[in-house]
Amino acid sequence: MTKAILSAKDLSINFGGLKALDSFSLEIKPGELVGLIGPNGAGKTTVFNVLTGVYEASSGSYTFNDQMIKNMATHEIVRLGLARTFQNIRLFKYLTVIENVMIAHDYLQNYGFVKGALRFPTFWKEEKDLFNKSMDLLKIFGLEKYYNTQAGNLSYGQQRKLEIARAMATNPKVVLLDEPAAGMNPNETNELMDMIKFIRDEFGVAVLLIEHDMNLVLGVCERLLVLNHGKTIAQGKPQGVINEPEVVEAYLGGTNEEDQNE
Ligand SMILES: Nc1ncnc2c1ncn2[C@@H]1O[C@H](COP(=O)(O)OP(=O)(O)OP(=O)(O)O)[C@@H](O)[C@H]1O
Ligand SMILES: [Mg+2]
Incomplete structure (x- = not known):
């Protein structure tokens, strides 16, 4: 059996x-497409925040490629190959679309700003390579024609796609997507479905997907984990999992926030 890359x-x-x-546990193998679902306030985004070093868990351990990442800074975790997108879009709104992707590449590779300011001879070649690589990513997400547009002027759906392109620019082995379809129309969501499958097939990246849109979840994920009140209440093959009584009850039973106010 293949070993987990994220555990x-x-x-x-x-x-x-x-x-x-x-006591939340999770294992992701290379190239897997896994869904993390559950009602509002279940703890899904918190999983991403803990895994990427935004919060430190009070107990438990987590490893990436067998390396303990528990006390690592976010940028170190990104360098290892774990990238994410945010539930609330985080882009450089006043930079162009291509600049947003180039900076994400730059972050990983360290070519760029210092050399750019000093204009070393290698700078222009690297700049061109970086531009081309970034354009290739934009093409995957159907954004190449907007490369020179300010990111803040893209539609909501396009901004979400740009966030994924930025995450992919760090050359991840696992990418964590937090509600990528939020605010997308059905057509954009369908395109997103194909894009997620494409990046897995093309780059072998594993995807952990938080999503409320069940069409996307069922269209993409090979396996699901369902969270409620910070605990995994079900996991396994998608169709089976979403029909489990405890899962149906968790969704129908209202949000956790409401439960807490009862
Ligand atoms: N920094 C924080 N400080 C205090 N409470 C927090 C913090 N972050 C999350 N929470 C609480 O932890 C619980 C889990 O939040 P989380 O954002 O992980 O939920 P979620 O499953 O992502 O929900 P949603 O589907 O609405 O995005 C919620 O009750 C939330 O209010
Ligand atoms: Mg969330």
Whole structure:
């Protein structure tokens, strides 16, 4: 059996009195397409925040490629090959589309700003390579014709795609997508489905997808984990999982936020 590339065991984290994650475990193998679903407030984004070093879990361990990442800074984790997108889009709105992707490449490779300022002879060649590589990524996400547009002027759906292109520019082995279809129309969501499958097939990247749009989840994911109140309540093949009574109940039972107010 193939070994997991991303592995988390018994993660817990509290915010005040709230157990946002309660002994949460996860294993992702290279190239897998896995869904992380659950009602609002279940703890899904918190999983991403813990895995990428935004928050430190109060207990449990997590490794990437057998390396402990628990005490690592976010940029070190990105360099290892774990990239993410954000539920609330984070782009450089006043930079162009291509600049947003070039900076993400740059972040990884360290060519760029210092050399650029000093105009070393190698700078122009590297700049051209970087531009071409970034254009290749934009093509995958259907954004190449907007390369010179300010990112803030793209539609919401296009901005979400640009976020994924930026994540891919860091050459990840695993990419964490936090509600990439939020705000997309059905047509854009269908395109997104193909794009996610394409990046897996083309780059062998594994994807962990947080998403409320069940068409996308069922269209993309080979396996699901369902979170509720910070705990995994079901996991396995998508069709089976979404029909489990506890999962149906979690979704129908209202959000956790409402539960807490009861
Ligand atoms: N920094 C924080 N401080 C305090 N509480 C937090 C913090 N981050 C998350 N929480 C709480 O932890 C719980 C889990 O939040 P999280 O954002 O992980 O949920 P989610 O599953 O991503 O929900 P949604 O589908 O609405 O995005 C929620 O009750 C949330 O209010
Ligand atoms: Mg969330």
